[in-house]
Amino acid sequence: MSGAGATERASYVLLRIGNRRFALPSRGIVELAPPVRLHDFPHSSKFVAGVIVRRGRIVPVYDVAPLLTGRESPLHRFYLISNVVVGTEQEASAIPVTGECELASGDVGPRAEDDPDYFQGKLSVDEEAVNVLNLEALVAAGAARAALQGVRA
Amino acid sequence: MKIASHDKAKPRRGKNSEQAILFNAGHRTFAIAAESVQEIRSTDSLGGSAIELDQTDVPKVKHLVERAGRNYFIVNACTHFGLRLTRPTLVLILRQIRAAVLVDGIERMEELNAIHALPKAFRGEERNWYRGLAYIEDNVIPVVSPSGFLTAAEFETLDAAAKAVQFEGVAEG
Numbered sequence: 001m002s003g004a005g006a007t008e009r010a011s012y013v014l015l016r017i018g019n020r021r022f023a024l025p026s027r028g029i030v031e032l033a034p035p036v037r038l039h040d041f042p043h044s045s046k047f048v049a050g051v052i053v054r055r056g057r058i059v060p061v062y063d064v065a066p067l068l069t070g071r072e073s074p075l076h077r078f079y080l081i082s083n084v085v086v087g088t089e090q091e092a093s094a095i096p097v098t099g100e101c102e103l104a105s106g107d108v109g110p111r112a113e114d115d116p117d118y119f120q121g122k123l124s125v126d127e128e129a130v131n132v133l134n135l136e137a138l139v140a141a142g143a144a145r146a147a148l149q150g151v152r153a
Numbered sequence: 154m155k156i157a158s159h160d161k162a163k164p165r166r167g168k169n170s171e172q173a174i175l176f177n178a179g180h181r182t183f184a185i186a187a188e189s190v191q192e193i194r195s196t197d198s199l200g201g202s203a204i205e206l207d208q209t210d211v212p213k214v215k216h217l218v219e220r221a222g223r224n225y226f227i228v229n230a231c232t233h234f235g236l237r238l239t240r241p242t243l244v245l246i247l248r249q250i251r252a253a254v255l256v257d258g259i260e261r262m263e264e265l266n267a268i269h270a271l272p273k274a275f276r277g278e279e280r281n282w283y284r285g286l287a288y289i290e291d292n293v294i295p296v297v298s299p300s301g302f303l304t305a306a307e308f309e310t311l312d313a314a315a316k317a318v319q320f321e322g323v324a325e326g
Contacts (some may be wrong), residue, residue: 037291044279
């Protein structure tokens with residue numbers, strides 16, 4: 001998929017983080033949750049903003065905005081919940097998004113050579129090339145970055 | 154994709170509910186199984202019996218207290234959890250490990266019907282700190298693991314420091 005010349009057509013969820021648009025493959029998406037309360041407690045996993053409670057389950061929230069936009073997460077936000085493979089298991093996990101999401105389908109082309117691993121390709125939407133996120137790679141990159149910042153601190 | 158409305162965690166009545174003590178440290182609330190706490194004392198009442206340890210390898214422990222012939226190392230909960238230091242008023246003396254925990258205060262007792270596993274997204278020291286998470290009255294509260302307060306290596310360091318203090322006491326006496 002990434003870096004390949006071939007294109008594929010599938011369903012994606014378009015989401016907004018800050019003022020940037022991204023896409024996520026719709027398979028694996030669980031739900032778009034309203035701006036429920038973010039619970040926090042002491043921990044050292046800096047890439048995790050806290051947890052939300054959905055349908056009787058505790059769902060971790062990844063703080064992806066600094067990595068994707070270079071800015072803090074917006075305050076009024078929804079949570080897009082998706083299954084993320086952590087180790088050998090899947091875990092429902094949330095990322096904060098600004099506003100509502102929409103479904104789209106289109107051709108996904110290869111990512112740019114200098115794009116990070118967590119962009120798996122580019123989706124053409126409304127004449128815009130939207131980066132398609134690979135959540136597992138994004139989580140790994142965020143955790144590594146947070147660990148590095150922890151060491152520097 | 155579902156766009157869902159607000160909801161709350163469903164209270165689950167488990168067969169294995171347990172009594173927990175909700176305590177505060179560094180303006181945060183934690184839960185600990187009541188059965189893992191042997192005794193709760195005020196810091197004032199321990200003042201005279203706490204022995205200062207001359208060691209810096211385990212900064213969260215500055216003192217020990219002797220109870221029934223055993224040394225209990227006093228762990229500052231704020232330092233342990235990386236929180237801003239506050240003034241502790243109580244000490245929880247634990248039952249199965251030789252540790253006591255300095256806390257700001259006790260909130261209340263609570264019956265925990267379910268303890269949720271700590272999500273795998275949490276990969277740091279908190280995996281040792283907590284047994285899991287409890288959802289109590291719209292709050293997610295970490296349930297601490299008593300054995301997470303001190304590692305075997307830390308006990309070894311502290312036991313050596315305790316011996317040195319006791320040796321000094323004998324030499325002076």
